[in-house]
Amino acid sequence: xxxxxxxxxxxxxxxxxxxxxxxxxxxxxxxxxxxxxxxxxxxxxxxxxxxxxxxxxxxxxxxxxxxxxxxxxxxxxxxxxxxxxxxxxxxxxxxxxxxxxxxxxxxxxxxxxxxxxxxxxxxxxxxxxxxxxxxxxxxxxxxxxxxxxxxxxxxxxxxxxxxxxxxxxxxxxxxxxxxxxxxxxxxxxxxxxxxxxxxxxxxxxxxxxxxxxxxxxxxxxxxxxxxxxxxxxxxxxxxxxxxxxxxxxxxxxxxxxxxxxxxxxxxxxxxxxxxxxxxxxxxxxxxxxxxxxxxxxxxxxxxxxxxxxxxxxxxxxxxxxxxxxxxxxxxxxxxxxxxxxxxxxxxxx
Numbered sequence: 397x398x399x400x401x402x403x404x405x406x407x408x409x410x411x412x413x414x415x416x417x418x419x420x421x422x423x424x425x426x427x428x429x430x431x432x433x434x435x436x437x438x439x440x441x442x443x444x445x446x447x448x449x450x451x452x453x454x455x456x457x458x459x460x461x462x463x464x465x466x467x468x469x470x471x472x473x474x475x476x477x478x479x480x481x482x483x484x485x486x487x488x489x490x491x492x493x494x495x496x497x498x499x500x501x502x503x504x505x506x507x508x509x510x511x512x513x514x515x516x517x518x519x520x521x522x523x524x525x526x527x528x529x530x531x532x533x534x535x536x537x538x539x540x541x542x543x544x545x546x547x548x549x550x551x552x553x554x555x556x557x558x559x560x561x562x563x564x565x566x567x568x569x570x571x572x573x574x575x576x577x578x579x580x581x582x583x584x585x586x587x588x589x590x591x592x593x594x595x596x597x598x599x600x601x602x603x604x605x606x607x608x609x610x611x612x613x614x615x616x617x618x619x620x621x622x623x624x625x626x627x628x629x630x631x632x633x634x635x636x637x638x639x640x641x642x643x644x645x646x647x648x649x650x651x652x653x654x655x656x657x658x659x660x661x662x663x664x665x666x667x668x669x670x671x672x673x674x675x676x677x678x679x680x681x682x683x684x685x686x687x688x689x690x691x692x693x694x695x696x697x698x699x700x701x702x703x704x705x706x707x708x709x710x711x712x713x714x715x716x717x718x719x720x721x722x723x724x725x726x727x728x729x730x731x732x733x734x735x736x737x738x739x740x741x742x743x744x745x
Contacts, residue, residue, distance in 0.1 A: 401426040402743060405584055405593050407571050407607060408600035409433075410441035411547060412723040413718055414555040415732040416597055419740045421561035429555075429563055432570045432584060432603075437551040440601050443624040443701030444729050445660040446550075447641055447647070448543035451492050451503075455510035462510060468539045471733035474555070482553050487543050489556045490641035491517070491526060493536035504537045514541045518726055527635045531686045533644070544641050544650050547729060576611045580719050595743050599706045599723035608722075612714050617724060619702035625676040627693040629655035634689040646682040657693060659683070663700065672698040704728065713739050 402425045406417045409431035420427045431438070450465035474652035476483040493500045504516045515538040522536050523529065540559060559565055566586075573585040583592045598604045601617045629635070642649050652658045659679045661674065676695035684690040709725035712735075721739045725731055 402594040403592065404428070404533045404595045404597065404743065406570070406597045406599060407438075408598070408603070408723075409436035409551070409555060409565065409567070410439050410599065410601060411437070411444070411551050411732045412599035412601075413597070413736060414551045415557065416599055416723055416736040416739055417579060418554045418558040418561070418564075418565045418741070419733075419736040421563045423740050423744060425743070427558070428591070428644045429558075430504055430569050431565070431567050431686055432569050433566050436522045436555050436567075437548045440602070440701040440703055440728070441547050441551055443622070443699040444547040445542075445622075445650070445658065446545040446547045446729060447490065447650070447660075448545060448730055449490060449539060450512060451470050451490060451514070451537065451539040451542065451643075455506065455512075457460065464539060465727075465730050466511065467734060468730045469543070471737070472543060472545075475733060479557055479570060482557075483550050484543060484545055488525075488639040488641075490539045490542040490544075491522065491536050491541060492643045493533040493645070495645045497534040498617060500533065500535050500537060500729075504535075507537070507539075514538065515540060525640060526638065526642065528634065528689060529631060529686050530688055538640075539551075540637060545587050546652065546730070571607060574607060574611050574720070576717060579717060581611070581717060593719075595719045595721060597721045597723055597727070597739055600601045601724065601728070602702050602711070604630065604704065604722070604724045610653045612720060614623075614710060614714075616720075619665065619711070620726065621663050621665050621700050621702050621706040623659075623661045623672060624650040624677060624699045624701060625695060626652070626697045626699075627657045627678055627690075628682060629657075630657070630689065630693055631655055634692075637689070638687070645717050646685070648678055656696075657683075657690070665686075669698075672700070713742050 406413050406429040406470040417429045453462045455462040507514045517536045519532045575583045580709045581596050605617045638651050648660045676698045703726045714720040723735050
C-alpha cells in the first residue's frame with residue numbers, strides 16, 4: 397500500500413515561508429501555503445536590504461550565527477544552481493570600513509581569523525573597485541563572497557519553483573486557529589473552514605506570535621524596525637557605477653538596478669512619515685559627500701520593515717507540540733535556506 401504524503405501547512409509567504417515551502421515540496425510533501433496579504437513578500441521581506449553576509453556578525457559574540465551565515469553562501473549558491481541561475485547573477489561582494497585605519501584593520505583580522513573570505517584593501521585597490529568615490533579610506537575590508545539579492549525577486553522565484561513542484565499557495569486567507577489535541581496540531585481553521593494537517597510551520601515574522609500565543613509558550617517576538625530607503629535613478633555615465641555593496645561609518649548602500657540606489661538605516665518605532673523622509677535625505681546627503689554624483693538623486697521612498705527579533709531564534713520543532721515548527725529569527729534572509737532545511741529534515745524523521 398502506497399504511503400500518503402505528509403500534509404503540511406506553511407503560514408507566511410515571506411522569504412522564510414517561500415524557502416521552506418520550496419524545500420518541503422522538493423522532498424515530496426503535500427504543501428499548502430497561506431498568506432494573509434494578496435502577494436508574497438508583503439511583510440518584512442519587502443523592506444529587506446537583501447545583503448547575504450557574515451561581515452556584520454561578530455564571530456566571538458555570536459559564533460553559531462556566524463557559522464550559519466558562512467554556510468548561507470553555499471546554500472544560496474546551491475539554490476541558484478538548482479534553479480538555473482534564476483535567483484541572482486554576477487556578484488561583486490561588499491566593501492566595509494570603519495572610522496579609523498586601526499578599527500578597520502581590527503575588523504579584517506577578526507573575520508580573517510574566524511575563517512571569513514575577506515581581503516584588506518589599500519587606497520589604490522579601493523579606488524579600483526569603487527572608482528566613483530571622491531573620498532578614499534586608509535583601508536577597507538573586501539568581503540568577497542557577499543551577495544546582493546533582490547528580496548522580492550528571490551521570494552517570488554522560490555515560491556514559483558515551489559508551486560511547480562506542487563505547492564498550493566493561497567493568498568488573502570488568514571489562518572485563524574491552530575487546533576491542538578493531545579499535544580499535536582490536528583488541523584487549522586482558515587476562512588471558516590477546517591483543514592486536517594500532519595505538520596504546521598509558522599513563518600509569519602512578528603505576526604507569528606498571534607498564531608502561537610494560545611498553543612505554545614514562546615518568548616515575546618519583538619519588532620526591530622529598519623528603514624529601506626530608495627532613491628530616484630542615476631542616469632547617464634554614472635548608472636551602474638557602484639558594483640559592490642558599500643558600508644562605511646555613515647551609510648550602507650547598494651545599487652538595485654537601473655541606477656536606483658538603496659540604503660539601509662535603523663530607525664525608532666513610531667516615527668512620522670516626515671521624520672522618515674528626513675532620515676532618508678540625511679542618509680543620502682552623507683553618501684553624497686563621498687559620491688558627489690549622488691547629488692542628482694532624490695529620496696523616492698522610505699519603507700519600514702519590522703524585523704522579528706525573539707530573544708533566541710525560534711527555529712525547528714516546538715518543544716511541547718511535536719508537529720509544530722517555527723521559522724522566526726533575525727537575520728531571516730540570511731538564515732532562510734538553513735532554517736528550511738532543518739525543518740524539512742525534522743518532518744522527514
